[in-house]
Amino acid sequence: MHSPALRVDHLCKNYSLSGWRNRKKVIAAIDDISFQLFPGQTLSVVGESGSGKSSLARQLVGIEQPTSGKIFINEKNLSEESKKEQAILFRQIRMVFQNPFSSLNPHSRIGRTLEEPLKINTSLSSKERKDIVNQTLQQVGLRPEHTNRFPHMFSGGQQQRIAIARALILEPKVIVADEPLSALDVSVQAQILNLLMALQENLGVSYVFISHDLGVVEHISDQVLVMYRGQVMEYGDIEQIFDAPKHPYTRKLLSSTPTYRHTVKVSKVTPSAEFKQRAKSANGCVFASRCPYAQQKCLDEQPEQHNFDGQKVKCHWPLIE
Numbered sequence: 581m582h583s584p585a586l587r588v589d590h591l592c593k594n595y596s597l598s599g600w601r602n603r604k605k606v607i608a609a610i611d612d613i614s615f616q617l618f619p620g621q622t623l624s625v626v627g628e629s630g631s632g633k634s635s636l637a638r639q640l641v642g643i644e645q646p647t648s649g650k651i652f653i654n655e656k657n658l659s660e661e662s663k664k665e666q667a668i669l670f671r672q673i674r675m676v677f678q679n680p681f682s683s684l685n686p687h688s689r690i691g692r693t694l695e696e697p698l699k700i701n702t703s704l705s706s707k708e709r710k711d712i713v714n715q716t717l718q719q720v721g722l723r724p725e726h727t728n729r730f731p732h733m734f735s736g737g738q739q740q741r742i743a744i745a746r747a748l749i750l751e752p753k754v755i756v757a758d759e760p761l762s763a764l765d766v767s768v769q770a771q772i773l774n775l776l777m778a779l780q781e782n783l784g785v786s787y788v789f790i791s792h793d794l795g796v797v798e799h800i801s802d803q804v805l806v807m808y809r810g811q812v813m814e815y816g817d818i819e820q821i822f823d824a825p826k827h828p829y830t831r832k833l834l835s836s837t838p839t840y841r842h843t844v845k846v847s848k849v850t851p852s853a854e855f856k857q858r859a860k861s862a863n864g865c866v867f868a869s870r871c872p873y874a875q876q877k878c879l880d881e882q883p884e885q886h887n888f889d890g891q892k893v894k895c896h897w898p899l900i901e
């Protein structure tokens with residue numbers, strides 16, 4: 581087996597907010613996340629709004645500095661490398677954002693936008709750079725003559741193709757795509773998804789794919805990471821988890837999607853108002869205030885991660901029936 585293209589160990593990211601009367605409040609947006617991603621594979625990250633998916637993406641591509649934990653690219657620990665070596669490693673992991681138009685410079689012709697990373701990171705000649713730009717445009721289904729146009733002259737789908745081309749231009753090993761389809765017309769979403777899959781097939785690139793669309797996630801992923809309030813609730817092989825989710829939160833998430841509503845068994849019990857109130861100030865399981873199976877131990881103790889043949893479940897009582 582190859583070594584992982586990307587490995588993350590106990591990654592944490594806290595944000596400090598100035599609160600009432602200048603009291604500092606700390607939000608643990610990412611709380612002890614670990615996973616590994618192998619070449620040519622896709623790891624999807626799911627979880628409701630505010631669970632920390634985009635915060636994770638920003639740490640992975642170096643937009644932000646993690647509070648603690650380690651990121652390994654090609655088994656090199658980023659935090660132990662010099663700034664120069666880090667910059668070289670970050671060429672291997674690039675990002676595609678949700679909104680293609682706001683991710684592109686509106687005043688720059690796309691040829692220039694695509695050439696820029698090559699100018700900064702390589703010593704290629706102008707002719708060599710232009711050749712790579714043209715090849716990459718063709719890879720994403722656009723034509724070399726498009727280089728002279730500005731972003732607003734393209735449709736949303738074409739803009740996302742340009743953003744994908746920019747992510748690909750330095751031949752990365754990993755692309756982190758943060759909801760890359762959700763700002764696009766439904767009719768265009770399938771085309772961009774097919775493009776991403778074809779690029780993976782041809783180039784062997786790995787994806788960290790962030791999405792709310794569980795149907796798409798099941799279709800394209802090798803692994804899935806289910807997040808809630810910054811923590812990993814369940815992580816492992818996509819088939820294992822979608823066939824037999826063992827965390828109460830994963831079940832809740834799947835059962836709120838029409839495709840899975842009838843196949844996932846989930847208790848309809850909700851914790852009492854009094855229990856919810858106690859859960860707010862407790863230091864146990866982060867899901868306790870919403871969990872149908874929560875008990876006193878869930879308020880008192882953080883659950884350990886249980887491992888079922890690689891399916892990792894952070895719960896005192898994983899659902900194994």
Ligand SMILES: Nc1ncnc2c1ncn2[C@@H]1O[C@H](COP(=O)(O)OP(=O)(O)OP(=O)(O)O)[C@@H](O)[C@H]1O
Pocket residue numbers: 595596597607608609627628629630631632633634635636
């Ligand atoms: N720069 C920041 N400063 C302070 N808090 C932040 C910052 N970025 C994110 N947060 C907080 O961190 C938590 C996780 O946010 P994040 O945007 O990562 O969630 P998400 O899973 O991407 O949500 P969505 O599905 O809506 O995109 C939220 O509580 C958010 O308010």
Ligand code: SF4
Pocket residue numbers: 827828829865866867868869871872873874875878883894895896897898
């Ligand atoms: S630890 Fe308790 S509250 Fe948390 S998911 Fe498991 S049963 Fe629910």
Ligand SMILES: [Mg+2]
Pocket residue numbers: 633634635
């Ligand atoms: Mg987000």
